[in-house]
Amino acid sequence: MDLVERQNDVVRVRFAPSPTGHLHVGGARTALYNYLYARKNSGVFVLRIEDTDAARSTRESYEGILRGLRWLGLEWDEGPDIDGPYGPYVQSARSVLYHSEADRLLREGKAYRCFCAAAELDAMRAAQEARGEAPKYDGRCRSLGETEIEERLAAGVPSVVRFAMPRDGETRFRDVVRGDFSFGNAELDDFVLIKSDGRPTYNYAVVVDDAHMRISHVIRGDDHISNTPRQVRLYDALGYRLPKFAHLPMILGADKTRLSKRHGATSVDAYRDLHYLSEAMVNYLALLGWSFDGKRELFSFKALIEAFSLKRVSSNPAVFDIAKMEWINAEHFKMLPPAEKLELVAEALEEEGLLPPAFEVDLSRPVDLKLVAGKEPLRIDAIDAAKKGFARELPRLALIIEALGNRLKLLRDVRELMGYFYTDDFARDETAVRNHLASKEAASRLEALARAYEDLQYFDRPSVEETLRALADRLGLQSGELIHPCRVALTGKTVSPDIFWVIVLLGKAKTVERLRAAAANAPIPPAAKEG
Template sequence: MIRTRIAPSPTGFLHLGTARTALYSWAYARHHGGQFVLRIEDTDVARSTQDSVDQILASMHWLGLDYDEGPVYQMQRLERYQAVAEQLIAEGKAYRCYATPEELEAMKAGQEARGEKRRYDGRWRPEPGKVLPSPPAGVSPVVRFKNPLDGEVVWQDLVKGEIRIGNREIDDLILVRPDGVPTYNFAVVVDDWDMKISHVFRGDEHINNTPWQINLFNALGAPLPQFGHMPVILGDDGQKLSKRRGAVSVTAYEEAGYLPEAMLNYLARLGWSHGNDEIFGRDQLVAWFDGTHLSKSPAQWDPAKLEWVNAQYLKAATGERLAALVLPRLAARGLEVPSEAPVAAQCDLFKERCSTLEQLADWLAAYYGDVQVPEAERAQHLTEAVRPAVHALAAALKEAEWTPAGVSAAFKSVLAAHGLKMPQLAIPVRVAAFGRSQTPAIDQCLALFNQKILMERLQSV
């Protein structure tokens, strides 16, 4: 069975690159009728937090990336890692190293001074005929992997193609720290083995870890998963998008008013394509995503493109769905919306002009809260000359049928009585009602107001 996984570290938010990897892993498993696993790699005890775990789970839920197993926490599996480490020691494939941090630092400083590559020199590595010193008192050892000294590690990467790295380029990896906590490379191998992971998609910063992991899989006699290393995502400045370089979380995009299906669609296109298709849903992605057409080149994060994608999904969404999403945003602004208010109709009217739910909430706020008219707009449009017509319109609307047709009829009567053309009255009314000189059709906009609120707003001009 195809089994993929995503394994974020809970040392911060779910990074956009990790979210993309999660999406590809999920889509690949779903395409092949397989299973998708969520694992929380929390062995960095000093930096891992429950808040980060909660945010990761919330991000996965918002994106709709449902998992078949998990979340599995590495810190709950310490006995298993220790047992595997002891197995490797018993088989002569790993050993205890008692070198102190000070000894290792002196060793590497000497290598650097001689122009050599900094690496562990194998001083505690058992070899035929080699006599090791007695373990020093008071030193808690690490467990190191006895990495092969010769040959190459070769794998056919799902994204990069064939990759070869010589064993002489890597040294004896630490498997278990002195406190008994496994290192990343060891825990991930044991986990992928135990969880029967068949395909591993991850960022290409892990390429240098892969030779160690492949050698560990082989030493354990475990089946080797297929690896696919995705290129990085670059920010606006051409540098790698990362937690340390100001990248915001997936949940921050939810808070900013993006729809999950838009984010999913946009992330999918950052490193993968299906012809020229730009807008596609979750089901279509699953049908198409077979692991091919993955880009070898870095992707560029483009906020304007994400906004455009989100706008397409906003336009396609029903007013009822948008109303349910916008109401909490209005409440967060301290605005009370009566239960009978036509929020869905308002969303349908204004969604064409919006790229995010926050922008939609900006429009709807005019219906339920005070409107601040910019001084420049007031001076240009709410003049002494137009006030009588605005007040006349308020009076006419008070008697009008409260529909777009009724509003339109009131406008026509006032325009005729005052000898004005539509823009001469409609623009000042827009400014008074919304604080903006441009809106959708004025008759539709006004008909969605509470009549009393609109009257007060026009009469106060």
């Protein structure tokens, strides 16, 4: 069969998941490429649910897949919940079509009824394998006589409809990303079209639906390459025009085997729950098998649509690399508008139970609001009404985020990175406590610092810094010798943002309280537990 050019037609692509599990990254990547191709070419993106496997299809899976696609921003134009001219978009609702088309094939002698029982088929395959032959249906029911068929049907013998595959010749097709293919028809057997329960098989339903839904480009995983010749024969037998095919390379795990649960999180839901940005996930997924020019890697969703092309899809399988995805996520996070970042962080903190804060800090006078200068003004009032409960905290949170700067790359790290701003029950690094706080000197220095801060009238950054440096001077210390224990006392860690901002944002009362507490607990006996 020849490739039929259809360049005058509208681009119509589809993502056709079977609702038998969560939306995994491979499926999401396939959906994404379809979506990008459609948007790039002013086409239509169709979502079709392939639920012909009654035993494995579930409602939860169906809903989860839709949720995942929406989260990623892959909105479909026609689908189970958005009617279009070629619906319905759920296969279980299209059985009349599958049967009428099968009847047509039966009438034309391009398909036939097969009454072979499962046991008979098993025996046949076993015999073939014993003889060293490739196991495939031998077509024994193909020559059944008219009356014999009628008799068995009347007797209620279960049957399936099989495709009458040409015995010789070859089937060719062209793939947009891999070029030309040619399969010998002798390799293909008379596969089942309609199962004995009346449902269509995948290879059959996919062709009938793609044709009837006017799909112009079939973009899917390359695990379907071997199925394609069967489908091409079906298109031919049914008299449909052939769509263009584009087979995408598989996504593998670190050990180069097909990505699966044992490689860690494989569902889109899992990454959403881990607080990855959907736009970052989309960006990373796009790069798994496609490249723009080998140089540019950071794309907004919009830029991706503009840049995407099937021509630049790679043909080799890609290993899913979480480290690279985290980098992309960090880059996207950096570029987020402040107000959006504020909202996302607030959400994450809320989920962690850190908002509203366990203690309040009065920043009305002492804080230099110029800290956030240079950016567009934060429209805190625009933030979700649900967060009004801690609206008072939002200005301080904005400053904390600003102080954290690039240290905050992943939303899931909020507790680790800013927990001490919100609760006294923050994690203490035992080693740090031992190294920086467990000594008489540390105790007296921290007590001195606490006293100095207590007397400070304006608790703003310049005063706070000047006070500490002056004290270090007076004690004959490098300022670092005061800063390090101070940092551990206030945050429980040896790493934090600029210490003076930490002090200011913690507020005078909290700072003094923690410095005193640290001084009182030091020196800690060697075997002591953390605070």
